Amino acid sequence: MNSDRQKILTDYISYIYTTGRTYDTIGKYIKHVTDFLEMAKEVNRRGYLNYKRENADVMVRHSLMCSAICDLLSFLNIGYGKREKTVKPLEKLDVISEKNKKLLHDFIIWLTDNNDYSPHTVDIYYTSLKQYFEYVNEINMENCKRFIRTLEEKSLSPQTIRLRITALEKFSKWLKKPIELKRPKTKRKLDVNNVPTEEEYNRLLDFLKTKSNKDYYFFIKVLGTTGARLSEFQQFTWEDIISGEVTLRGKGNKYRRFFFQKQLQQEAKAYAKEHGKTGIFAVGRFGPITQRGFSQHLKAWGKHCGIDSRKMHAHAFRHFFAKMFLKKNKDVIQLADLLGHGSVDTTRIYLQKSYDEQKRDFNRNVTW
Incomplete structure (x- = not known):
């Protein structure tokens, strides 16, 4: 990475810590932006589009990659923004398949045997994934996005949706098909x-x-x-x-x-x-x-x-x-x-x- 791009990265890192994002999200944004600055031929819209085409396999697994790079370009006043596609909600299935019942069972066993989670947390994971499999049979990015859209249509609170997303990400990681999803923003309140x-x-x-x-x-x-x-x-x-x-x-x-x-x-x-x-x-x-x-x-x-x-x-x-x-x-x-x-x-x-x-x-x- 040349000195100009190092300066861009340093300035961007200083900026992103002022955005209120979680440390986990900030870390992922910095990683994706660093990769882009190291590999892209141009730091502009054309460079971003070419980078996307060359790294389509990475983009599928890491949904925040595009958001991070667009955030960088916006920070640089290039003004490129990603247009959000309309995501349709899902319709409920008749039953949960036997295959998914077994997957859910095996996942919960793994959670309790290999992690020090409280019974309450395990129950949240179970409830979230059971609800997911009531709507879809396969776990992938498209289905997850549509499931989140379904929860929004049901007017679930942002806090509840964030819990569902955490469960889906943990489950996808266990399946060795990791997925990252955007979380709805919530305003923290204290009386x-x-x-x-x-x-x-x-x-x-x-x-x-x-x-x-x-x-x-x-x-x-x-x-x-x-x-x-x-x-x-x-x-x-x-x-x-x-x-x-x-x-x-x-x-x-x-x-x-x-x-x-x-x-x-x-x-x-x-x-x-x-x-x-x-x-x-x-x-x-x-x-x-x-x-x-x-x-x-x-x-x-x-x-x-x-x-x-x-x-x-x-x-x-x-x-x-x-x-x-x-x-x-x-x-x-x-x-x-x-x-x-x-x-x-x-x-x-x-x-x-x-x-x-x-x-x-x-x-x-x-x-x-």
Whole structure:
């Protein structure tokens, strides 16, 4: 690749990270654009069309290839855009074929034997593929696009369609016929009015400190200072917290490092030594805590402390951590890493302000 094209690639990479696409999509776009810049004779419409003809076999397997190159040309103000073909929805079949029933069965067995997915995730994959085979007998790009169109005609939510696409891509990869599909865009929303305030968080900690069993004080302290999901929180040990950090596998089988406050380390070390605490951290009276059991405790504590019950769930403290971090440090990219987000766009929802904050800022600034 010559220096001019290297400059184009460098500028494009800087641009694409501002588009809000997921890291996975960005990585694929960069790969396709790099291949194009290395191999195409011309960086223009004609060069793109010739490149498509020469790489038709690649294009069939990677639907994002054309989108990535068109995005590059648009970025360069060449203005070439790919016209979308009209995709017709499908009609339901009478029955699922025996062949596809067996394929689906074998795929689910493979999922459970070779992957560490939760039963809920496996059920989503099963439901998605069963629905697909109710409409078509073969898995290929054309059928997948028409299936997605069918789901859109049924007015399914973008989130549900994205789940169906994930299942289809996983299944096609298992078949060794990988397919990539465009996902519908969704706007991330966060009701910032349902996140505990700093005063409410401290009030809750002060209350839990008065209880004879201070384990729950540490539970809230860890949730509020790490931004961990409950599934990740359930994996922590007392030794992890005392050591100051741990790397765990979290959502989407991705590994993520967690840090623990120095003050929290010291408090936990003294408490663990006094009460003989070792091993799994999140343990209640009857064993490891469950989402339901912990939620019931939170509601009761919130009622005692005068905190709205809508703020009393484990995930609210993940939102609390994000809001507090951005209050001290405006680095959204660093927060995305700390939270384990695949896209900075997901993290930007925490820049929203609550009703009270908006009203206060309005009264402070609108004085004319």
